Amino acid sequence: MAYRLTEEGEEYLRKGLPEENLVKILAKGPVKLRELKEELYKFDIALAWAKKKGWVTIHDGMVKLISSPKTSEEYDALGHLDKGESIVKDVLDILVKRGLVEEIREDIYTKAEKFSGKEIGLLESELIKTGKWREVKFRHYNVSSPGQRIQIGKKHILTVFAEKARKIFLDLGFTEASGPLVESTFWCFDSLFQPQDHPARDLADTFYMKNPREVTLPNGKIVDSVKRTHEHGSDTGSIGWRYSFSEAVSKQPILRTHTTAVSARSLAQIKPPAKIFCLGRIFRNETIDYKHLAEFTQVEGIVVDENVNFRDHLGYLKEFYNRMGFEKIRFRPAYFPYTEMSVEPELYFEERGEWMEMGGSGIFRPEVVKPLLGIDCPVLAWGLGLERLIMLKYGIADIRNFYVKNDLRLLRDSTIIG
Numbered sequence: 001m002a003y004r005l006t007e008e009g010e011e012y013l014r015k016g017l018p019e020e021n022l023v024k025i026l027a028k029g030p031v032k033l034r035e036l037k038e039e040l041y042k043f044d045i046a047l048a049w050a051k052k053k054g055w056v057t058i059h060d061g062m063v064k065l066i067s068s069p070k071t072s073e074e075y076d077a078l079g080h081l082d083k084g085e086s087i088v089k090d091v092l093d094i095l096v097k098r099g100l101v102e103e104i105r106e107d108i109y110t111k112a113e114k115f116s117g118k119e120i121g122l123l124e125s126e127l128i129k130t131g132k133w134r135e136v137k138f139r140h141y142n143v144s145s146p147g148q149r150i151q152i153g154k155k156h157i158l159t160v161f162a163e164k165a166r167k168i169f170l171d172l173g174f175t176e177a178s179g180p181l182v183e184s185t186f187w188c189f190d191s192l193f194q195p196q197d198h199p200a201r202d203l204a205d206t207f208y209m210k211n212p213r214e215v216t217l218p219n220g221k222i223v224d225s226v227k228r229t230h231e232h233g234s235d236t237g238s239i240g241w242r243y244s245f246s247e248a249v250s251k252q253p254i255l256r257t258h259t260t261a262v263s264a265r266s267l268a269q270i271k272p273p274a275k276i277f278c279l280g281r282i283f284r285n286e287t288i289d290y291k292h293l294a295e296f297t298q299v300e301g302i303v304v305d306e307n308v309n310f311r312d313h314l315g316y317l318k319e320f321y322n323r324m325g326f327e328k329i330r331f332r333p334a335y336f337p338y339t340e341m342s343v344e345p346e347l348y349f350e351e352r353g354e355w356m357e358m359g360g361s362g363i364f365r366p367e368v369v370k371p372l373l374g375i376d377c378p379v380l381a382w383g384l385g386l387e388r389l390i391m392l393k394y395g396i397a398d399i400r401n402f403y404v405k406n407d408l409r410l411l412r413d414s415t416i417i418g
């Protein structure tokens with residue numbers, strides 16, 4: 001059954017429950033009955049319920065507080081109902097009894113209206129026995145009146161899309177990888193040939209952890225190869241960054257800023273050919289507003305294969321977006337410290353009449369591939385945003401809807417079912 005606030009219920013939601021308002025006044029000390037009568041909104045109701053609930057006593061014309069409510073159960077329930085959320089049965093019964101909430105009944109007239117000349121909606125035995133049915137006008141069924149709303153269990157929209165993306169990559173023959181959320185700057189930046197003084201490492205962009213103090217680096221040759229590549233290019237054909245690489249910096253723990261860290265970890269473990277994807281939460285030190293959150297989801301992928309080139313790269317991205325349901329895709333040249341060439345895929349959103357950037361991608365530079373994989377080999381790589389895609393497709397204006405607000409209406413009203 002569906003319920004809604006009555007006019008009085010709405011008024012209480014704005015002004016507070018009378019008895020709770022009374023308690024607030026009495027918190028400072030007993031007050032004369034007469035004064036209350038003048039001051040207090042819905043004085044009679046306030047007093048009656050406060051007494052019934054055992055919160056106040058009246059002696060010699062003075063009203064005194066003897067206990068006060070710990071929570072505001074009934075008031076909170078009004079708020080929940082107003083937002084279309086359900087509430088516990090006991091509280092609902094009280095609110096209905098108090099006339100603050102009513103059942104939504106669109107198609108049945110009340111008994112009082114039955115013989116008053118209005119249309120009637122219920123043929124009762126009395127009408128037949130008395131022959132009154134001849135006089136009254138019956139109401140037609142209103143087939144457009146809203147039915148009872150059924151709340152089915154649904155997956156969160158983000159989950160639906162993550163599963164969709166996962167299925168696409170599995171279908172394309174990719175293997176899923178994952179990595180830690182608390183990552184070292186080594187895997188997040190160093191292994192991607194981002195110099196240790198790169199501005200993106202700044203506190204302004206990256207969350208550094210106090211705990212753990214440091215992260216263990218991988219054993220073996222990897223750290224050393226990355227270090228040599230940074231310092232002088234090693235055998236990658238590059239001259240490197242020409243500075244002194246610090247392992248202490250590499251060990252700094254951070255919340256991973258991109259899932260490209262997982263791609264780097266994968267590169268250090270596999271032999272080509274390989275196709276790997278990762279779906280994961282990432283973190284950036286952003287000021288939170290309707291467009292930005294400090295955490296969001298990336299769809300990452302790499303294709304490591306002697307026989308692939310830039311055309312394959314564009315083809316994979318196009319195929320992914322087509323299978324996600326987006327037809328129009330184009331590519332804009334871009335820059336990332338770890339790729340050459342680099343492109344940003346853009347999708348065309350008919351509803352907005354606009355091209356929107358969806359993430360970053362490119363072919364990993366030899367300075368990334370050689371130290372991790374041991375050999376040079378084409379590696380197609382991308383990191384795409386998930387939330388943005390859903391927001392644009394479904395016209396969800398505020399990214400905070402996904403995480404922070406926990407507003408159930410987003411799910412209840414959603415027609416996106418996985």
Ligand code: PHE
Nearest residue numbers: 258260360361362381382383
């Ligand atoms: N890591 C980049 C980002 O977070 C995306 C990217 C991934 C770019 C792989 C190039 C290659 O924006």
